[in-house]
Amino acid sequence: MSAPARNLTLPGDPPGGRPAVAVWSIGVAVYFVAVIFRTSLGVAGLDAADRFHVNASALSTFSILQLLVYAGMQIPVGLLVDRLGTKRVLSIGAVLFTAGQLGFAFSPSYGTALASRALLGCGDAMTFISVLRLGTRWFPARRGPLVAQLAGLVGMAGNLVSTLVLARLLHGIGWTPAFAGSALAGVVVLVLTLLFLRDHPEGQEPEPSPHRGAAYVRRQIAASWREPGTRLGLWVHFTTQFPAMVFLLLWGLPFLVEAQGLSRATAGELLTLVVLSNMVIGLVYGQVVARHHAARLPLALGTVGATALLWAATLAYPGEHAPMWLLLVLCAVLGACGPASMLGFDFARPANPPERQGTASGITNMGGFIASMTTLFAIGVLLDATGDDYTVAFSSVFVLQALGVSQILRLRGRAARRERERLVASRVETVHVPAA
Secondary structure, rough: OOOOHHOOOOOOOOOOHHHHHHHHHHHHHHHHHHHHHHHHHHHHHHHHHHHHOHHHHHHHHHHHHHHHHHHHHHHHHHHHHHHHHHHHHHHHHHHHHHHHHHHHHOOOOOHHHHHHHHHHHHHHHOOOOHHHHHHHHOOOOHHHHHHHHHHHHHHHHHHHHHHHHHHHHHHHOOOHHHHHHHHHHHHHHHHHHHHOOOOOOOOOOOOOOOOOOHHHHOOOOHHHHHHHHHHHHHHHHHHHHHHHHHHHHHHHHHHHHHHEEEOOOEEEEEEEHHHHHHHHHHHHHHHHHOOOOHHHHHHHHHHHHHHHHHHHHOOOOOOOOHHHHHHHHHHHHOOOOOHHHHHHHHOOOOOOOOHHHHHHOOOOOOHHHHHHHHHHHHHHHHHHHOOOHHHHHHHHHHHHHHHHHHHHHHHHHHHHHHHHHHHHHHHHHHHOOOOO
């Protein structure tokens, strides 16, 4: 049945079309570059350990700090997007993540490199929520799931650039030229944003809402959090995203090389498989949810189950190394984690009115990054404590998955009832809207 997806069309929906695609593409380009910078450490983890003379725990601190800043910025960024608009926030973000990438290129010490990754994380945090807001301002609501999945797909394309292009540059021209050269992409998207991006279509200006300092902020956050759909979205994002994020952001390459005995080239190809799988599955998930809104939760829980099963099979394999076919299946399934995490926004979006979309998206987006940050830290500590026992270290994945699934099951009923109430209310509003 496709009716539920069509029922998401609300009064005053933007028309979409080519102007929407053109403007949205600029915002997505900013996100694309931010993901390249975010994931650049994933292909440089072993090089960073040698360059700064650090162990596994210290190496994980790079990604943990970056994600800590990212997660901590999500609600403030959501509020900023609701108040200042997409163009200003994306422009600030591009300046910050470009400065962070440049700083990382020239960092002479571990401390300055940490500060650069924190700056990068701050700018990165401003991109995805802005792109989601841009989508809601330029496209009809019924296109929301597909537009969000497409944004995620472009982000994974940025990850692909890291694994294929930046990795080769790193080992071809060296650390500083590779990272400094990549920073030029940040300058390009900043110029495009300043010149061509617009917050909303002409004649679709949102009604101004009062901003009364801390009281307004508290109301926005509280109102978004009270919606079960927002909380369900956070836990869906929490439970689905982190296994692939941890694998791609830092620990996948060391796991495949040190624990599975693969060459760096082969390990890089498996990381690429995760990204390619993500892009294909993202298109599928977006189309399915756009046509069958009720498929959101089964897709999310199915992805969690498949991920847990493949990780268990890989870690518990009785041989010295898991066979290549099993690693291939694991990486293909990890590719579903990103698209599944995007389903969290499909729970939060219909639960909140337009003036709270940025705040609600920020709350939702915190979930996966909190889980990723926790797992990155746990793996690093457990590797140091066990003498690089990857089986013990990666078992921490199951703990967070169990926590997330328990919260999803607890909230699903309340979120479904509340969403039905809002859909009924929107139909009534549509009936009473006078003809133009």
